[in-house]
Amino acid sequence: MRRKLFAGATIRRLREERDWTQLELARRLNISPSYLSQIEASQRSLSGTMVVDLARVFRVNLSIFTDDLGDRLAANLRETLADPLFAAIEVNPRELRTAAVQMPQIGRALLDLHAQYQSLEARYRALDEAVHPEPSQPRRPISAFDEVRDYFHFIGNYVDALDLAAEALATRISEIPGDPRQRMETYLASEHGLAVVECPPDSHPAQSRLERGAGRITLNEALPVSSQVFALARHVARLTHGETADAIVEQAGFLNRDSALVCSVALSNYFAGALTMPYGAFRDEARRMRHDVERLAIRFGASLEQVCHRLSTLQRSGQEGVPMYFLRVDRAGNITKRHSATRFQFARYGGACPIWNIHEAFEMPDRFLVQRAEMPDGRQYLSIARAISKGESRFDAVRSRYAIGIGCEMAYADELIYADAIRSSGKIAEIGINCRLCERPDCPQRAMPPLDRAVIVDPWERGILPYRLG
Numbered sequence: 068m069r070r071k072l073f074a075g076a077t078i079r080r081l082r083e084e085r086d087w088t089q090l091e092l093a094r095r096l097n098i099s100p101s102y103l104s105q106i107e108a109s110q111r112s113l114s115g116t117m118v119v120d121l122a123r124v125f126r127v128n129l130s131i132f133t134d135d136l137g138d139r140l141a142a143n144l145r146e147t148l149a150d151p152l153f154a155a156i157e158v159n160p161r162e163l164r165t166a167a168v169q170m171p172q173i174g175r176a177l178l179d180l181h182a183q184y185q186s187l188e189a190r191y192r193a194l195d196e197a198v199h200p201e202p203s204q205p206r207r208p209i210s211a212f213d214e215v216r217d218y219f220h221f222i223g224n225y226v227d228a229l230d231l232a233a234e235a236l237a238t239r240i241s242e243i244p245g246d247p248r249q250r251m252e253t254y255l256a257s258e259h260g261l262a263v264v265e266c267p268p269d270s271h272p273a274q275s276r277l278e279r280g281a282g283r284i285t286l287n288e289a290l291p292v293s294s295q296v297f298a299l300a301r302h303v304a305r306l307t308h309g310e311t312a313d314a315i316v317e318q319a320g321f322l323n324r325d326s327a328l329v330c331s332v333a334l335s336n337y338f339a340g341a342l343t344m345p346y347g348a349f350r351d352e353a354r355r356m357r358h359d360v361e362r363l364a365i366r367f368g369a370s371l372e373q374v375c376h377r378l379s380t381l382q383r384s385g386q387e388g389v390p391m392y393f394l395r396v397d398r399a400g401n402i403t404k405r406h407s408a409t410r411f412q413f414a415r416y417g418g419a420c421p422i423w424n425i426h427e428a429f430e431m432p433d434r435f436l437v438q439r440a441e442m443p444d445g446r447q448y449l450s451i452a453r454a455i456s457k458g459e460s461r462f463d464a465v466r467s468r469y470a471i472g473i474g475c476e477m478a479y480a481d482e483l484i485y486a487d488a489i490r491s492s493g494k495i496a497e498i499g500i501n502c503r504l505c506e507r508p509d510c511p512q513r514a515m516p517p518l519d520r521a522v523i524v525d526p527w528e529r530g531i532l533p534y535r536l537g
Contacts, residue, residue, distance in 0.1 A: 074121075074132045075109035076171055081125045082107075095124045122384065140174050141166075142412040143217075146504055147181045175221075179322060182214070211325035215333055216405060218319055218326075220413070224393075224406035225382040226315065226337055232308050233341030240342075247343065247368045248292060251299045255284065259306055263299065268459050274298050277305075289459035293370045300339035308338060337380070343369055344377045350388045353378065357484035358389065360435070360453075360473070371455055375473045379406045389479045392448075396425050396470045403469070409476060411448060412500050420498040420505065421512040428452040428470040437488040439477070440496045443506055447495065449480040508536050 082092050093103040096117075105111040113121070118132050141163045148158055166174055243250040255261045261277070265288035275286045275298040284302055286295055304312070312334040316327045344367045356362045363374045372395065381388025392407035400418035407413065419425060424438040432454040440450045451473050458466035480486040499505025502514045511531050516522050521537030 073109040073112055075107045077132060078121065079107045080172070081127065085125075092124070096120050127384070140171055140178075140221075142500065142504070143178055144174055146414065147178055152181075152184075178217075182322060211321075211323045211329045214321055214323050214326045215329045218321070218330065219333065219406055223382050223408050224380050225408070226334065227383065228311055228315070229304075229308060229334060229338045230341045230346055230380070230383065232311065233304075233338050234345040234347065236303070236307065237342050237345035237348075247296050248299075251296055251303070255299065255303065261302075268461060268464075275302065277302050287459065289461045289464065291370065291460055293364075293368055293373065296343060296368060297339050297370075297373060300342045301335045303342060304335040304338035312338070340373060340377045340380070343367060344374070346381070346383060346386070349377060350381050350386065353381070353388060354482070357482060359484045360451075371453060372457075372469075372471050375471050376404070376406070378473055379408055382408045389475050389482050391473050391475045394419070394425065394472050396472070398429055398468060400426065409448070409474070410446060411474065412442070414501040414504060419501055421502075421514070422496055422510070423452075423472075423498045424450055424496070425452045425470050425472040428454040428472075429468070435485065437485045438496050439489050439492070439494065440474075440498045443499055447477040448474045449477055449483060449486055449489075450474040450496075451483070451485045506536070 078092075082089070087095075089103050089107070090100050093100040096103065097120075102111065106113065106117075113132060121132055141160070144163050144166065145158075145160070147153075148156065148163075240250050240254050243253050245253065252263045255263060260282055262283045264283050264285050266285050268287055268289040273287065274290060274294065275284055277284050284299065286298060290298070312331055315334060316330050319326075319330060321327055321330065349363075349367065352366055353363060356366075358378065360371055360374050360378075363369070364371050367374070369377075375393050378388070379391045379393035382390065390408040392409045392411045392413075393404070394402055394406070394413065395404035396402055396419060400421075402413065402419055405413045413419070423440065424436045428434075428436055434453070436452045438450040438452070439447060441447045452470055453472075454468065454470050456466045456468045458464045475483065497507060497510070499507055499510070502510075502517070504517060505513070506517055506520070507513075509531055513532055516534065516536060523535040523537050524533065525535070
């Protein structure tokens with residue numbers, strides 16, 4: 068059964084930001100003020116037609132009215148309330164869901180407050196240890212990278228202003244003769260007076276460096292061509308739309324002072340992806356090729372990781388692609404990148420579910436693994452994973468090894484060529500966010516009990532796990 072959609076708090080916030088009365092908004096929507104009042108009070112659910120009308124009137128992305136943001140916020144709130152600090156508080160999933168949907172600003176304020184508390188306690192413990200050097204276990208302070216990843220997660224991993232600007236610039240650059248690398252060099256020389264100079268890796272430890280005084284960009288010659296083009300596109304991002312990115316960072320209101328710099332770099336990377344794989348052309352080719360990552364990489368001269376990341380950003384209003392998630396995991400299970408335009412939930416801290424095929428990818432490099440996965444909420448996803456390596460193209464290079472994953476809800480699976488691999492199989496992998504947040508009582512791969520569940524140990528009985536969940 069399809070869940071009813073309520074977005075009263077979001078609609079009320081958008082209306083008040085525009086200084087509209089309920090009467091004015093009702094007139095624009097061609098509905099009665101009493102009907103609108105019930106919608107804003109979350110007493111009436113939204114129909115598909117009403118969602119489209121609201122997006123048109125407010126001029127916002129359709130996704131802002133979906134359950135996605137509420138689901139993400141509810142999952143993050145659950146993880147936060149599992150902190151022993153809140154041990155005396157019992158909140159059930161339905162209450163969390165209601166709070167996330169009807170009071171999202173309060174929910175995010177709680178997340179921010181808890182993050183500040185963690186940071187302040189870590190500083191206090193560090194000072195205390197300096198005065199009384201006894202063993203202590205400081206809490207994890209808020210990380211700039213965590214905060215920026217959460218920011219992209221909450222905005223659905225789509226930045227409209229930069230995406231549109233990158234697509235327009237890509238159209239101009241595409242008229243320059245040559246291959247992608249040559250076109251980028253010609254553009255930098257003609258528009259910004261910068262020459263691209265290759266340097267050997269032993270004299271150039273960075274991927275690229277802009278040297279304004281010398282009027283050049285030095286580029287590591289041992290990088291793959293796709294990485295060279297992407298590096299040049301990052302410099303184009305700062306040269307052409309640095310002020311736009313800075314304004315976006317300012318509006319984000321980050322807590323950690325380093326988050327602004329981290330986000331600025333992330334936005335440059337976003338622009339570079341949108342420049343090398345412009346929205347319209349990339350979305351159309353992805354549909355034509357049924358989202359075959361390897362073919363798309365050849366078509367756009369990009370790496371597999373760049374293509375997978377770009378697939379997770381196709382959420383332009385009215386021109387949406389398949390909603391997909393993207394993540395990157397190292398061999399220790401750490402999630403080093405995570406973005407999602409789906410309702411798929413990632414843990415803010417810790418690793419991912421060990422049953423997920425993202426981990427199995429390391430065992431079978433150079434192959435795409437396909438899995439039908441079901442989360443505890445019953446939603447099923449087509450999950451695709453692949454092991455990759457990154458580094459310079461030379462014999463003695465130190466290479467980093469990761470597994471990358473993309474996926475979508477099964478409702479969209481037929482649009483991906485990878486679904487053909489599981490069409491005749493009824494096997495479903497029951498996965499979770501991670502062990503700390505998963506409620507499955509009989510998982511053979513569970514590493515630890517959920518943070519918000521009691522543990523019952525019977526010395527005379529042993530099941531799959533040495534304990535039962537209370």
